[in-house]
Amino acid sequence: MKLYFAPLACSMATRAALYEAGATATFVEVDTRTKRTAGGDDYLRVHPVGLVPVLDAGDGTLLFENAAILQYVADRFPEARLAPADPMGRVRLGQWLSFISAELHRGLFGVLLDREAPEAVHTYAIARGTSRLDYLNAHLSGREFLLDAFSVADAYLATILGWSVVTTVNLKKWPAVSAYLEHMRERPSMARALAEEMPMYIAEQSRKRAAESAVVQATPPS
């Protein structure tokens, strides 16, 4: 298997899930700005919109969308128990993956991380997102995981919530969410994924700043 990822992007959830499963996989870093892999390949040939993660299932089959990939990993390694085994538990897993993806990732934190989005877009996302965090906080109060045990939904949620530190959202306002994130970060798979991707993220940010600075210097003063 081969995971196309960007440092600290939502693809980190799949990395953590693969570690949970003890799976053998290679990891290909993607620069989501230039849409090139670390090896210089055109990433738009892998994913036409340039989104991560993409998982190559091993036979060249390319799987898109984090929520679908995470469930695929859970099904491929059932002994790792990354998803509930009962049908209603699977429905609940799908429910949380969908909520995290649409409401927290795309609707809130993904927008806040986009530095090119105007301030009005950030304000709008925060106004909408508050009720979602209230709901999440109520659900997580007195719970260790989203479901009865750790699942790929926790890997996804912890990854997204981790982004809050570089946004104006202070998770301390939602104590159960904040405590959950701290707890999740102590989990070996998540701690390892974070420790590995953090230096890559810092290097990526440095490259971005250098590229932006080069553009500014090449523009004649008006």
Place this chain on the structure above:
Amino acid sequence: MKLYFAPLACSMATRAALYEAGATATFVEVDTRTKRTAGGDDYLRVHPVGLVPVLDAGDGTLLFENAAILQYVADRFPEARLAPADPMGRVRLGQWLSFISAELHRGLFGVLLDREAPEAVHTYAIARGTSRLDYLNAHLSGREFLLDAFSVADAYLATILGWSVVTTVNLKKWPAVSAYLEHMRERPSMARALAEEMPMYIAEQSRKRAAESAVVQATPPS
């Protein structure tokens, strides 16, 4: 079963899926502005954030999130063949449901339908959404359905694309998407759902305008 819905909202996809399956269900209209059901009940007691759809599975179990509910309906009525039967087909179904939910619903059309969102938010959503529609158009070229046969993902996609008529997105720029939507609307389940919910939508919009006008009249001139 009982479906909590708002007229022409994404819950229409679940209604169409229930019609496809010949399922017996009751439908409870929700006013997403006042967060009350048509019977006057507090909808926040059903869904803490007030989102539709919610499906009461029949025993009081409440299911959230359209993508999860659609897969539940497909699994509950396997003879209706609303989902692929093979494991990789199921992964692809999950992939499309996730893409529609995050990228087209929450990321694009859901934002454009929000009249309270500032213009900058609309502009941002359209700029991001164009590449998603390009990708969808390429996928649908020469295809009748998202997968090899009709699935709940088609019910969801057709519902979301139908919203374009009240936005500035002209689907004619994406001919395969446009042709797909026309074709989907001829499908009896979709045609019936649309015919039933359109009058309810018009009535809901009239109530909203009346409520807004009442607020304006009650505000003393400054």
